[in-house]
Amino acid sequence: MIEERALRDAAIAIARAEHGDPFAVLGMHQSGPGQPIEVRAFVPGAERLWVIDSATGDAAGEAQPVLADGFFAVTLTDRTQRFRYRLRVQFPLATEEFDDAYRFGPVLGELDIHLLGEGTHLRAFERLGAHPRAIDGVPGVAFALWAPNARTVSVVGDFNNWDGRRLPMRRRGVSGLWDIFVPHAAPGQRYKFEVRGPDGHLMPAKADPYAFQAEMRPHTASVIHGLPPYDWQDSAWRERRVQTSDRNAAVSIYEVHLGSWARAPEEGDCFLTYRELAERLIPYVVDLGFTHIELLPITEHPFDGSWGYQPIGLYAPTSRHGTPEDFKEFVDSCHQAGLGVLLDWVPGHFPTDPHGLGLFDGTHLYEHADPRQGFHQDWNTLIYNFGRREVQNFLLGNALFWLDQYRLDGLRVDAVASMLYLDYSRKEGEWIPNEFGGRENLESIAFLKRMNELVYGEHPGAMTVAEESTSWPMVSRPTYLGGLGFGYKWNMGWMHDTLSYMQCDPIHRRYHHHQMTFGLIYQFSENFVLPLSHDEVVHGKGSLIEKMPGDEWQKFANLRAYYGFMFAHPGKKLLFMGAEFAQRREWTEAQSLDWHLLDQPLHRGVHDLIRDLNRLYRELAPLHRTDCDSSGFEWIESNDSENSVFTFLRKADDSGHIVVVVCNFTPVPRQGYRIGVPLPGRYVERLNTDAPEYGGGGVGNGGVVVAEPTSWHGRTHSLPLTLPPLATLILERWEE
Missing domain, CATH: 2.60.40.10 (Immunoglobulins)
Incomplete structure (x- = not known):
């Protein structure tokens, strides 16, 4: 037993919350076998305290105060065997009875x-x-x-x-x-x-x-929530999920920020709940033909303006839209509708909010202590210490948590470039080289490789996607071949080059022609996703439709032609919400998309075009099966800069099933524009972005063109085409 003075000192430390070993003081204690039992408790505000035998409900003894502010102790001289007990406490206005936390053993094994x-x-x-x-x-x-x-x-x-x-x-x-x-x-x-x-x-x-x-x-x-079971109804989806994420599959992703996709104006413009989103968002995305929804981070975050990219609760779906069960129901509903769900995941950094991970135990526990390693100057955030195994474990477990507990179908990893390079966005003297004197963040690289190995090893059919904006090699190649192990990589170069081209006035596009072709030089070095993401419609960049040059008609024609080029180009697809109906204003997280625009014919036409492009992308194997394989792409003519016309073909195999794509990026219609094709047959115009139903002028080829035995572009046959202005044609070969 503790001596009186030692007990008083311990009681004072307990009362000040300064005792490092409270279980050595509080609860039930015995100095040895056969010795009397002593019980100590600290209950601030208590006037009297009794120890109650849980089995009988009788008082085993009344404790006496050691300190006036609520520390009590009693020696039960007639008790020499430990027993389960409760505390009965008299407060000034009531008497309560409860179990003592200090009678229970350790939680962790x-x-x-x-x-x-x-x-x-x-x-x-x-x-x-x-x-x-x-x-x-x-x-x-x-x-x-x-x-x-x-x-x-x-x-x-x-x-x-x-x-x-x-x-x-x-x-x-x-x-x-x-x-x-x-x-x-x-x-x-x-x-x-x-x-x-x-x-x-x-x-x-x-x-x-x-x-x-x-x-x-x-x-x-x-x-407090825990991990209660959920009755999933997505078995049909789970059985075929592996096929939905494969390199040969049609993967078309609708990127969405749940807080601003739509609001409830009748309720003060508040957020939609996960259940309301399931009722409204899912049918909308299914109707448009997308295969996956990608959520901007829904991990809990304190600041709306971060869009979720500065999370604090990595294991908690944000309460902005409801409970964890509500989010599970949302995911379950997506799966039942045939949609995969990807999560934007942020393992690279975290905010400095005082209730978060920074200086968690009074030391730099989760982050590097040296700001040259531990502080992001661009975002004013802290960088995880990937060299600490417990930190890696925290993040690796989190990746698996979302795939396990919420059955998500993949993770799009944010800001991978900032994780790969020690000198990312830093000047000389602002970073610390690795042990070999290089700029590569070896610990972060090891973490990313391990994360990908775990995801693909434990969750077949899940995918990981890297937002990586540099020329780091083999991002989407297996780790056993020396790669980082991601399934896919965003093709940021393609996005920057093609958007830059599209913003040029058509009269000047001839001087920027190869911005549209350059991406094919490296297209098959990775498994690419072509992203037109939220990053392209914020921070003063304006919306996609407002990037397009020309008058009203030309703006919409340019955008339609660009979408046609994107969906016919090798690579999986990603489109940020609002772009599918040509949202005019720049996106903000603070308000709903402008759904009223769908009442206007030109906006509705873009919307319907995206639906048809998705349908065609999924239906025609040449448009998706070889997205990541150079055998499925051939230029027909990539050098017609004078006319700003691009022609290429897509194929899935050697069966003769081919798709011909022609893009005219000038407002000049062209009659008798001849292109070479490898095989005879009827070439059916499966999609024309200048079709009247999309808001176009209806210039085209009457639905079908028959290949003529005239050699052109080094091929045995050719097609004499009418090219509509600012438009993309997609033609499928049908055998005679």
Whole structure:
């Protein structure tokens, strides 16, 4: 037993929330076998306290105050065997009875501690954080946290009046882990961790890094939720998912920011819920023919203006649209409708908000201490320390968490370039070379490779996509071949070059002709996605339609022709919301898309064109099966800069099933424009972006052109075509 003076000193430390080993003081103790039982408790505000035998409901003894502010102790001289007990506490206005958190044993097992310590516990989210459970028949919540340099850690929340003195946690040896079981804490209650740093300084209360739910901003508390089972109804999707993400599959992605796709004006312009989005967004995307929805980050984030790219709750779907169950229902509904769901995932950096990961335990725990490694100057964010195995484990587990718990179909990894290079957006002297003196971030590279290996190894049919804007080699090649292991890479070069070309007045396009062809030089070095993403319609860049030159008709004709070129070009497709109906204003996260534009014929025409392009892309194997294979593409004529015309063919195999694509990027219609084709037959005009139903002038070829045995472009046959102005033609060969 503790001597009187030592007990008083310990009581004072407990009352100040400064005791590093609260379980050595509080709860039930016995100095040896056959010795009397002593029970100690700290309940601020209590006037009297009794120890109650849980089995009988009788009082085993009344504790006496050691300190006036709520520390009690009692020696039960007639009790020499440990027993389950409760505390009956008399407060000034009421008497309450409850289980004592300090009578329960550790939450984390030794195997968990070992695996967490070596950074190989890939399901750490099942152990760390807050998990509702019952111990000895008592319902409550098991809390566990990694804070190796903290002097003390307490869990605070609705269950203890946010009093950091009430529930200091148990330190698990030298592991850096802390845990406690809190009886009668329950799902829906809010909580945080109160952490005292190694210097004794009390940090701002921290949100749980592993929280599965969080408060709606501007509030910042975590919410007890756990991992309750969900009755998924997507078995048909899961059975065929592998085919939907394959390099040979048609992959057409609708990128969406849930908070601004649509709002509820009748309810103060508030966000739509996940369930409302399931009812409205999913049928819309299915009707347009997209194969996947890509969500701008829905991981919990404090600032709307970050669009989710500065997350704090990496394990929590944002509460802006509802509960975790609501989000699961949204994903389930997507799958039942035949849509895959991708998540924009941000493992490269995190914001500096005081309730977040920065200086988590009073030290640079998750981030690098040196700002030359740990601070993003562009975004004023902190960079994860990928060399720390526990940090890698946190992020790797998170990647698997979304694919496992929410059955997402892939991750688009944000800002990969910033992760690959130590000198990313830094001047000389502002970065630290790697151990070999180079600029490559070796630890981050190892992390990305491991992440991709785990995703593809544990979740067949899932995909990973890199937003990588440099010429880093083999981003989308397997790690066993020396690649980073991503399934796909955004083709940022294609996007920049082609958009730059399209913004030129047609009279000047002849001087920029090879901006449209240059991408084919490297097109098959990676598995590319062609992205017209949110990044192209923000920060003063304007909308896609407003980038187009010319009068009103020409703007829309240019955009339609460009979309035709994009969907016929090798590579998977990605289009940001609003672009499918030529949203005029620049996108903002603060308001809904301008859906009224669909009432205008030119906007409706673009919308209908996207539907038909998606249908054709999925229907015609030559347009998707060889997206990532050079055998499926041939230039017919890539050098007609004088007329700004591009012609090429797509094929899926050697069967003779070919698709011919012709793009005229001037406002001049051209009669008798001859192009060579390899085979005879009827070439059916499957799509003409100048068709009247899209808002065009209806110039074309009457639906079909028969190949003539006239050699042209080095081929045995040729087609005499009428090229509509500012338009793309897609023709499919049908045998005679």
